Amino acid sequence: xxxxxxxxxxxxxxxxxxxxxxxxxxxxxxxxxxxxxxxxxxxxxxxxxxxxxxxxxxxxxxxxxxxxxxxxxxxxxxxxxxxxxxxxxxxxxxxxxxxxxxxxxxxxxxxxxxxxxxxxxxxxxxxxxxxxxxxxxxxxxxxxxxxxxxxxxxxxxxxxxxxxxxxxxxxxxxxxxxxxxxxxxxxxxxxxxxxxxxxxxxxxxxxxxxxxxxxxxxxxxxxxxxxxxxxxxxxxxxxxxxxxxxxxxxxxxxxxxxxxxxxxxxxxxxxxxxxxxxxxxxxxxxxxxxxxxxxxxxxxxxxxxxxxxxxxxxxxxxxxxxxxxxxxxxxxxxxxxxxxxxxxxxxxxxx
Numbered sequence: 001x002x003x004x005x006x007x008x009x010x011x012x013x014x015x016x017x018x019x020x021x022x023x024x025x026x027x028x029x030x031x032x033x034x035x036x037x038x039x040x041x042x043x044x045x046x047x048x049x050x051x052x053x054x055x056x057x058x059x060x061x062x063x064x065x066x067x068x069x070x071x072x073x074x075x076x077x078x079x080x081x082x083x084x085x086x087x088x089x090x091x092x093x094x095x096x097x098x099x100x101x102x103x104x105x106x107x108x109x110x111x112x113x114x115x116x117x118x119x120x121x122x123x124x125x126x127x128x129x130x131x132x133x134x135x136x137x138x139x140x141x142x143x144x145x146x147x148x149x150x151x152x153x154x155x156x157x158x159x160x161x162x163x164x165x166x167x168x169x170x171x172x173x174x175x176x177x178x179x180x181x182x183x184x185x186x187x188x189x190x191x192x193x194x195x196x197x198x199x200x201x202x203x204x205x206x207x208x209x210x211x212x213x214x215x216x217x218x219x220x221x222x223x224x225x226x227x228x229x230x231x232x233x234x235x236x237x238x239x240x241x242x243x244x245x246x247x248x249x250x251x252x253x254x255x256x257x258x259x260x261x262x263x264x265x266x267x268x269x270x271x272x273x274x275x276x277x278x279x280x281x282x283x284x285x286x287x288x289x290x291x292x293x294x295x296x297x298x299x300x301x302x303x304x305x306x307x308x309x310x311x312x313x314x315x316x317x318x319x320x321x322x323x324x325x326x327x328x329x330x331x332x333x334x335x336x337x338x339x340x341x342x343x344x345x346x347x348x349x350x351x
Contacts, residue, residue: 058091067149068096069156082152097161099152103217106170107142108177126225127174129181137181137189138225141197143204144217145169151213158213169212176203189224190234197221 062068068083070090083096090096108127127139147155159165180203184196201219208214226234305319312318 058089058094059087060090060094060096061087062096062098065100065102067099067101067147067152069099069152069161070094071097078153078156080153082149084149097156099147099155099161101147101149103144103146104166105142105144106166106173108174109140109142109222127177127181129178131184131186131189131226132182133185135186135227135230137186139177139181140222140224141177141200141220142222143173143201143219145208145214146217148213148215155213165212169208169214172207172212173204176207186226186230187234189226190231191238193221193224 060068060070062083062085064085066085070079070081070083070088071077072079072091072094074093078097084101108125110126127141129137129139131137155165159168177200180200184192189196197219200221201216204219205216208216305323308322309316309319312322
């Protein structure tokens with residue numbers, strides 16, 4: 001029996017040596033004719049592209065007129081921290097829930113008057129309610145609100161996003177305004193609209209601040225519509241009131257004019273009385289001075305005559321004769337008339 005070949009080898013003649021097995025990662029995949037890539041290269045490219053997608057796809061932005069809350073689509077959770085305008089990396093599996101950061105308007109008016117509003121702010125008709133005395137009333141008004149940026153999470157979890165919270169604001173405003181309208185009479189709506197507008201504004205401000213996470217910046221009560229018959233009656237009443245006011249004003253003017261004339265007459269009377277009192281006081285003072293001077297003169301004369309009487313040895317007849325001669329001497333001669341004492345002659349009757 002032949003056990004081996006001429007070469008003495010154990011294997012069959014002409015067989016090639018065994019090849020080393022190639023690894024799985026070294027396998028090549030033909031992507032297109034003439035282009036082959038190894039599985040390792042394809043894996044690296046895929047990882048690179050995925051990283052680029054993660055890096056770029058995770059960048060999200062918030063506009064200058066917006067706030068944002070980050071929502072994770074995997075965990076279904078919303079981050080509590082609000083984002084202001086800017087660009088942020090939050091991951092490709094997250095997106096921003098947007099809220100307006102600017103002032104928004106809620107308006108109740110005819111649709112033709114809402115052309116200046118944004119699309120999301122249009123469509124609210126005029127309010128309809130009843131007055132305290134049961135009359136229909138239509139109210140045209142508007143107000144502006146702004147969200148509290150730090151309360152966005154509470155706003156979202158309570159009222160939602162998009163138009164949800166805005167529509168809720170509209171419903172709350174309708175409810176509160178129609179309710180407060182029933183507290184005032186039609187006449188008050190006609191003549192005291194400013195006070196009613198302030199009361200409505202205060203009510204909305206309190207509600208929005210306390211429960212709706214927003215601030216009301218301004219409130220405009222534009223017009224109030226009442227039944228035509230009532231408005232005509234009120235207008236007539238107001239005309240009559242104006243006539244009464246005019247008559248009262250004229251009466252007051254006449255009264256003021258008459259009171260002014262009375263004051264002038266009283267002042268003239270007082271001036272005359274003061275002048276008369278002054279003149280009387282002046283005469284009294286002059287008389288008192290004259291009397292005092294005359295008294296002093298007489299006292300001096302008496303003293304002088306006393307001395308003369310003493311020189312005449314107290315002979316009063318001689319003093320009187322002296323005084324008489326002084327009077328005649330000092331008197332104006334043209335106005336002196338002397339009487340002579342002639343001796344009496346007794347004539348005997350004829351026989």
